[in-house]
Amino acid sequence: MNGSKEQAANGTSSKALFTTMDITKVIVTRRDKALLVGDYNLYRKQLSRRLLVVRKRLNYTSRGRKYTPRTPITAEDIGKNHEFVQLLLLAAERAWALAMHIKSTHAANGGTQATTGSTKRYIISRLQKASNYAAQLVNLLQEKDKSGASSQSVLEARAYHQSLQGSIAFEKGSWERCLQSYSETRLLYNALAQSSGTRQDELFKDFLSSTIDPSLRYAAYQLKLPRTMSIEAIVARYVPRENNAYVTEALRSNPDLLQESGAVARKNVTGSADVPKTISWSSRTVNLEDASTAQALASLSAAEAKLASFLASNRNADRRAKAAAYDDVLLPSQDAVDATKTAIDELTAEGVSQGDPRMQSLQITRTAVNYNLVEWRVGRNRVLCGEQDGAVFENEIIKKPKKPRADGKPRDEQEESNSRKLSRLKERVVLYDSILQSLDSVKELPGVAADQTFMDELEAKKAYFASLRCLAIARSHMLHGNKRNVLALLSRALDLSSQASSPSTSKSDTGGAPKLAVTAAQAGSLRDLLERSVLQYRALVELEDISSATSKNHDNFRNPPMIERLDEYPPDGVDLTNLVTYPPKLQPVPVKPIFLDVAWNYIDYPGRQKKGVTTATDGKLEEAAPKPEPKKEAKKGWFGFGR
Numbered sequence: 001m002n003g004s005k006e007q008a009a010n011g012t013s014s015k016a017l018f019t020t021m022d023i024t025k026v027i028v029t030r031r032d033k034a035l036l037v038g039d040y041n042l043y044r045k046q047l048s049r050r051l052l053v054v055r056k057r058l059n060y061t062s063r064g065r066k067y068t069p070r071t072p073i074t075a076e077d078i079g080k081n082h083e084f085v086q087l088l089l090l091a092a093e094r095a096w097a098l099a100m101h102i103k104s105t106h107a108a109n110g111g112t113q114a115t116t117g118s119t120k121r122y123i124i125s126r127l128q129k130a131s132n133y134a135a136q137l138v139n140l141l142q143e144k145d146k147s148g149a150s151s152q153s154v155l156e157a158r159a160y161h162q163s164l165q166g167s168i169a170f171e172k173g174s175w176e177r178c179l180q181s182y183s184e185t186r187l188l189y190n191a192l193a194q195s196s197g198t199r200q201d202e203l204f205k206d207f208l209s210s211t212i213d214p215s216l217r218y219a220a221y222q223l224k225l226p227r228t229m230s231i232e233a234i235v236a237r238y239v240p241r242e243n244n245a246y247v248t249e250a251l252r253s254n255p256d257l258l259q260e261s262g263a264v265a266r267k268n269v270t271g272s273a274d275v276p277k278t279i280s281w282s283s284r285t286v287n288l289e290d291a292s293t294a295q296a297l298a299s300l301s302a303a304e305a306k307l308a309s310f311l312a313s314n315r316n317a318d319r320r321a322k323a324a325a326y327d328d329v330l331l332p333s334q335d336a337v338d339a340t341k342t343a344i345d346e347l348t349a350e351g352v353s354q355g356d357p358r359m360q361s362l363q364i365t366r367t368a369v370n371y372n373l374v375e376w377r378v379g380r381n382r383v384l385c386g387e388q389d390g391a392v393f394e395n396e397i398i399k400k401p402k403k404p405r406a407d408g409k410p411r412d413e414q415e416e417s418n419s420r421k422l423s424r425l426k427e428r429v430v431l432y433d434s435i436l437q438s439l440d441s442v443k444e445l446p447g448v449a450a451d452q453t454f455m456d457e458l459e460a461k462k463a464y465f466a467s468l469r470c471l472a473i474a475r476s477h478m479l480h481g482n483k484r485n486v487l488a489l490l491s492r493a494l495d496l497s498s499q500a501s502s503p504s505t506s507k508s509d510t511g512g513a514p515k516l517a518v519t520a521a522q523a524g525s526l527r528d529l530l531e532r533s534v535l536q537y538r539a540l541v542e543l544e545d546i547s548s549a550t551s552k553n554h555d556n557f558r559n560p561p562m563i564e565r566l567d568e569y570p571p572d573g574v575d576l577t578n579l580v581t582y583p584p585k586l587q588p589v590p591v592k593p594i595f596l597d598v599a600w601n602y603i604d605y606p607g608r609q610k611k612g613v614t615t616a617t618d619g620k621l622e623e624a625a626p627k628p629e630p631k632k633e634a635k636k637g638w639f640g641f642g643r
Contacts, residue, residue, distance in 0.1 A: 023137075023156040024189075025200075026089060028207050040101035047094040054087050073136075075146035082148075085137065092133035096164065099126035120171065127168045134161035151249065152192060158246045159188035163212065170215055176238070178219045183239040184247060186212050186231070191250035221346070230291040276301075281368040282451060286361040290343035293365060296336035300372075303329045307513050319383055326380035326513075333376055336369040367445040374438045379515040381431045390428050390468055391526050393421075393475055418479045425476045432469035436462060464500035464518050467493040467526060474533075483544060487537040494530040497523065 034043035141149040166181035193204040288294045474489035
């Protein structure tokens, strides 16, 4: 069997599914694909089939008796064919999937309490089996000269092994050991994320946020650590540093990694000015109960300053480039919203009532961070709408082709087509719809409906953007020449703009980046534009009515009354004002019809022979002589011959 395994390792190395040891990528990709369409049991079955395929490809199967032990995998095997790494990963993942399947089945069957007895022992045994495969992989990859593994692959394998160790401690209820394993896992993945590319960075962060961070939070809760303690502070406290070569190697490549976590921990304790301690909403100021929310708000403040600096130094930049700069602000703002919601859900799960001061503070924080997120979303959409929030519709410059004309003459500037203008107007209408939906979502936040002053201000802002939406739709009708529709939409927009000119919109935006605030100058400029447009199209519609009435009277003068055109179908409808001529005029009328069929027999037409009349003498008609009748044959006998 050793010879067959060596032969497979030498012969199938070029046919391996992957040549690099992307351990985390393989694990996360397989989990996501399987759990997207099924559950852990389906994932386990897929791993079993895949494991059989890999074993056959590597010729790593038991021959002869069923329980014959397989030859252990060596570092030389991995060096010859990296697919042996996949073999160990598939075996570890299959054991982990079985444990998760049993645990999820117990929860789905109404198991409100923790698993105990044989079920708990079996889950732990499956996790221990998965951990053993991962430990074997780590030991083999440590022999870098034989396995050909890089330092990054060794750290990935160690992080995966520690995540399984943390799962075992989690199931056993060993919360301190759980924090140590998960802290080391998070530290190693953070080090890998900083030293890898953008895609790997996102992969590691997704794995941490979905698997490691929730377990860290729960273990910290079981140890009754302060809720305001951030995850970075927990990692800095519980990561095992003594006699740990993997942590030492990670800190060697990223020396500031653990120092940043310690600095964050010290900031949470001492109350540094970089991390906000309070948040204000309307006339109330509350303390920030959640450390993750405070960290997200600190990142948001830095991103806001960066955005304001970018907009101030790039005033002539393209609107799409300005809108892209808002993404760096929207991400920490969304993180603050998610962190606040998670904190509220945790307190609710603990049975904390809504009247508790901590819950009240979190509800106010939730309203503040959600409204802040809406402000930045609206500001991004306003930048995309163009100058003056889309009130001015400028023509885009069409780029000339670089290729010169064949005759050498310069190319003429082409005007933007109507279809392109309509497409741009549709995009603006979609942006305005998104703004209005965001403003409607603000009304559902806690404490907003009871604040009448804020509700009036919100309705004024909503009327401002609804007016801009009507203006954009009116411009699309302008391109089609529907003047009456344009006038109706402009009139509606003018009514809405008058509602938007309330005193609540007179506040100016203190920041350099546009957000939700609408100034009195912006509302007044929109109202003046709509007033001019309404007067213009009211005059155009009046001229169109006068022109149509004049042409209608001219048509009535030329066309005879309906009574004289009964044999014609009126395509434009019956003109009820032109039925008869009144008063009637004197005109000749035919007395009776003239019948010419009487003279049919007496008219000689070319090519027609007269049959009925031959001669006419002295006014008397002489009939033609009748033709002699044909002679009848004599009657014959029965059989055709005479009698």
